Amino acid sequence: MATLRITAFKGSVDSFAAALAESDIAYHQIERHGPQAAGITLEAVLTSGGWYVLAQVLVAWLGARESRRINIVTKYGTVIWLEGCSTDDVAMVLESTTHIAVIDAKPTGVAE
DSSP: OEEEEEEEEGGGHHHHHHHHHHTTOEEEEEOOOSOOOSEEEEEEEEOTTHHHHHHHHHHHHHHHOTTEEEEEEETTSOEEEOSSOOHHHHHHHHTTEEEEEEEESSOTTSOO
16 A cells, blocks of 8 residues: 545536545545645545556546646656656556645636
């Protein structure tokens, strides 16, 4: 079993948490103290096959709205903006990922 921290910025919290729940990916909110950007940090719990399921969630969530962006930071310090990546590509990168940020610049209820 592995865990992965995901920062969901203000407008993306509800839709991304719902996407995790719909795919049966367990997660909980991490309490943080001190200054932080608007949003929350979630810790996803990934079981066997969980990397691929999370990749499916990321690709689907990103593709649902043009205003969405996903940033991945790997254990090597590489920063990757997911755009036009396949689920297989994302799954391969996730195994070396230390942190993900999900951003929706125009959350639900705001016209695109």
